[in-house]
Amino acid sequence: MSESLRRLVLVVGARPNFIKAAPILDALREYPDINVTLVHTGQHYDAQLSDVFFEELHLRTPDIHLQVGSGSHAVQTGRVMERFEEYLQEERSAGRPVDRVVVLGDVNSTLACTLVASKMQIPVAHVEAGLRSFDRSMPEEINRIVTDSLADLLLCSEPAGVENLRREGRTGREIHLVGNVMIDTLLENVEKAQNRSILEELNLLPGGYGVVTLHRPANVDDPNQLRRLVRVLVEVSRQIPLVFAVHPRTARALEEAKLQCSSADSQILMLGPQGYLDFLSLTSQAKLVMTDSGGLQEETTAIGIPCLTLRPNTERPITIYEGTSTLVGSDVDQLRDGVEAILDGDYPNGRCPELWDGRAGQRIARILADALALRPAITTPSFQRAA
Ligand code: UD1
Numbered sequence: 001m002s003e004s005l006r007r008l009v010l011v012v013g014a015r016p017n018f019i020k021a022a023p024i025l026d027a028l029r030e031y032p033d034i035n036v037t038l039v040h041t042g043q044h045y046d047a048q049l050s051d052v053f054f055e056e057l058h059l060r061t062p063d064i065h066l067q068v069g070s071g072s073h074a075v076q077t078g079r080v081m082e083r084f085e086e087y088l089q090e091e092r093s094a095g096r097p098v099d100r101v102v103v104l105g106d107v108n109s110t111l112a113c114t115l116v117a118s119k120m121q122i123p124v125a126h127v128e129a130g131l132r133s134f135d136r137s138m139p140e141e142i143n144r145i146v147t148d149s150l151a152d153l154l155l156c157s158e159p160a161g162v163e164n165l166r167r168e169g170r171t172g173r174e175i176h177l178v179g180n181v182m183i184d185t186l187l188e189n190v191e192k193a194q195n196r197s198i199l200e201e202l203n204l205l206p207g208g209y210g211v212v213t214l215h216r217p218a219n220v221d222d223p224n225q226l227r228r229l230v231r232v233l234v235e236v237s238r239q240i241p242l243v244f245a246v247h248p249r250t251a252r253a254l255e256e257a258k259l260q261c262s263s264a265d266s267q268i269l270m271l272g273p274q275g276y277l278d279f280l281s282l283t284s285q286a287k288l289v290m291t292d293s294g295g296l297q298e299e300t301t302a303i304g305i306p307c308l309t310l311r312p313n314t315e316r317p318i319t320i321y322e323g324t325s326t327l328v329g330s331d332v333d334q335l336r337d338g339v340e341a342i343l344d345g346d347y348p349n350g351r352c353p354e355l356w357d358g359r360a361g362q363r364i365a366r367i368l369a370d371a372l373a374l375r376p377a378i379t380t381p382s383f384q385r386a387a
Pocket residue numbers: 014015016043044045046049070071076106107108109139140215247248249252
C-alpha cells in the first residue's frame with residue numbers, strides 16, 4: 001500500500017445503516033488517498049433487511065462480514081466487539097493499521113465498534129451524533145450516549161444534535177453540522193422509486209392510503225402496548241386503507257400475542273419488510289405515515305408527508321418543529337385527531353430542514369479527509385460547519 005494512503009473503516013450492521021452509508025461511500029470515491037474498507041457486522045442478515053439495500057443502492061459488497069446475527073444486547077454487542085477487535089488486530093499485525101473508524105446511527109453495531117476502536121486508540125467519527133431522546137429505556141439512547149462520548153468527530157444531522165453535545169461539554173472543533181445522509185439517499189432515489197409499479201400491484205392510489213411501520217421494543221415487545229396499537233390501527237383503517245410493512249421483531253411479537261391486524265372490518269394490508277425503492281415509493285405517495293422509526297420521521301419531513309409518530313418522545317425534534325411529524329405516543333384520541341386533520345387537509349405542511357439537501361455525504365467525506373490530512377482529487381462544494 002502506498003505511503004500516502006490512509007485507511008478508513010466504515011461500519012454498517014442494520015437496515016438504516018446501509019441507507020446512510022451509500023452517500024458517504026460515493027463521496028469518499030473523490031479521495032483516492034483514502035482506502036475505504038466496508039465492514040458489515042451481520043446484525044441484520046435477512047435478504048429483505050440487508051441484501052436488497054446493497055442491490056438497490058449499488059453498495060459495494062462488504063470487504064469484511066462479521067456474521068454476528070441476532071442475540072440479546074450483551075450477546076450481540078459482545079460478538080461484534082470480539083470479531084471487530086480481531087479484524088483490527090489482524091490488520092495492525094499485518095502492517096496495515098486502520099487510521100479511522102466511521103460509525104453510523106445508534107444501533108448495537110455502532111456502539112460495539114466504537115468501544116473496540118476507542119480502546120485500540122483508533123479515532124472514531126460518528127455520523128448522526130448528538131441526537132438525544134432523553135429516554136434511557138431506549139437501547140438506542142444508551143448507544144448514542146456512549147458512542148458520542150468516545151467519538152472525536154461528531155457529525156450532526158440537525159441543530160439539536162449540536163446543542164446536546166455542547167451541553168455535554170464537547171467543543172466546537174469536534175462538532176460539525178453536516179446535514180442528513182439518509183436524505184441524500186432519498187433525494188437520489190425518489191424519482192426512480194415513484195416509477196415503480198408497487199402501487200398498481202397493491203391496488204393503491206397515490207394519496208389514498210397510509211403506511212405503517214413499528215419496531216421499537218417499547219411498542220412491540222409489550223403485548224398490551226402492541227394490542228392497544230393494533231386496535232388503534234384497525235380503527236384508523238376504517239377511514240383510510242393502511243399498508244403495514246412488518247419488521248421481523250414485530251412479526252414475531254404479533255404472532256406470540258396472537259394478534260391479527262387484518263379482519264373483516266379493517267383495511268390493513270400486511271406486508272413483510274420492503275426493499276428501499278418499493279418502500280420509498282409507498283411512503284412518498286402516501287396520504288400519511290404512522291411509525292416509530294427514527295429514519296422515517298426524517299424522510300417524511302424531507303418530502304412533506306404527514307407523519308404521526310407512535311412514540312412519547314423523539315431524538316429528532318426538528319421533524320416536529322420544522323417538519324411534518326407529530327408525536328402521538330399511543331394515545332388513541334391524539335391519533336384520531338391527527339388522522340382527521342390530515343384527511344381534512346388541515347395538517348401543517350412543514351418544511352425541509354436546512355442542509356438536508358443531498359450533499360451531507362460530500363460534507364462528511366471532506367471532514368474525514370481533513371481529519372486524515374488529505375485533499376480531494378476534485379474540489380467538492382463548500383459547506384457550512386458548526387463553529
Ligand atoms: C435494530 C436496532 C434499532 C433499529 C433497527 C432497524 C439495536 C439495539 N436496535 O433493531 O435501533 O431501529 O434495528 O431496523 O441495535 N431479525 C430477523 N432478521 C434479521 C435481523 C433481525 O429476523 O435480519 C429478528 C430477530 O428475531 C432479532 C430481532 O429481529 O432477534 C431484532 O433484531 P435486532 O437487530 O436485535 O434489533 P431490531 O429490532 O432489528
